[in-house]
Amino acid sequence: MMTRTRNRTALLLAGVAWTASVIAPQMVFAQGQGPAAPAARPAPQAATSAPxxxxxxxxxxxxxxxxxxxxxxxxxxxxxxxxxxxxxxxxxxxxxxxxxxxxxxxxxxxxxxxxxxxxxNPIVNRIAFEGLDKLEEKDLLAEMQLRPRVVYTRSKLQADVQRLLDIYKRNSRFAAAIEPKIIQLDQNRVDIVFE
Missing domain, CATH: 3.10.20.310 (membrane protein fhac)
Incomplete structure (x- = not known):
């Protein structure tokens, strides 16, 4: 009985390995996406040399x-x-x-x-907060990536909004909503107002 189970297991594994070797090259998936195009075969060396x-x-x-x-x-x-x-x-x-x-x-x-x-990218000129109840502006600024005279990017702004929401949640302000406003200034500068 034990030998028969081992043989079945070995056959099953061999079948899975063979199936994977036949199907896998045609089914390439990118992380988080659907099926991608079949994998391309490498071109001859002479054709790959770009001008x-x-x-x-x-x-x-x-x-x-x-x-x-x-x-x-x-x-x-x-x-x-x-x-x-x-x-x-x-x-x-x-x-x-x-x-x-x-x-x-x-x-x-x-x-x-x-x-x-x-x-x-513009430089941050000033950061302001509107509607602060119990939290101190200096405490919020200490947690943020963006500061005056730092290069502004959308990714930094999004990260800072998330940090601010986390701070509000830690202070039992679960319904807090933060809306950043970007005010374009001359000389490629911006003011950021968190409402």
Missing amino acids: QVVIQTIRVEGTQRIEPDTVRNYLNIRLGEPVTADIVDKSLKTLFATGLFADVSVGIDRGDILVVRVVE
């Missing part, structure tokens, strides 16, 4: 507070070296990851000039 450009100059446009050299330093691109689309893509991701920019685009001018256009 390369040798950059002689990097021109940065759109900076206000940030020095163009700072933008150049974040790029994975060196003058006189061949540049591919993959290198440009990595450079764009690196620039976005700094949190300094709302938008970044890259283009080629005259065949050898890399043009990097940036739109800087």
Whole structure:
């Protein structure tokens, strides 16, 4: 009886392994999404080599507070070296990851000039609270990421709203609602008012 159970288990596992090896390559799922397209087969090496450009100059446009050299330093691109689309893509991701920019685009001018256009995120000028009952403004500010003279991003604002809601819940204010208002100022600055 014990041998028969082991044999059935071994056959069952072998069948599952074989089925997975046949079906799994066709059913690729991204985390939290439905079925993705079938996995692509790798192309021959000659077809994968993307056109390369040798950059002689990097021109940065759109900076206000940030020095163009700072933008150049974040790029994975060196003058006189061949540049591919993959290198440009990595450079764009690196620039976005700094949190300094709302938008970044890259283009080629005259065949050898890399043009990097940036739109800087604004700087927080002032943070204010309206409708505080029992909580102190200084206690709320101590818990927040955003502060005066810090780069404003939506993700920081959303995180701060969630932190403030958590603080209110800890203080038995379960029905509290927080509505942030962003007031655009000159010189790429913003005031933030939490109501």
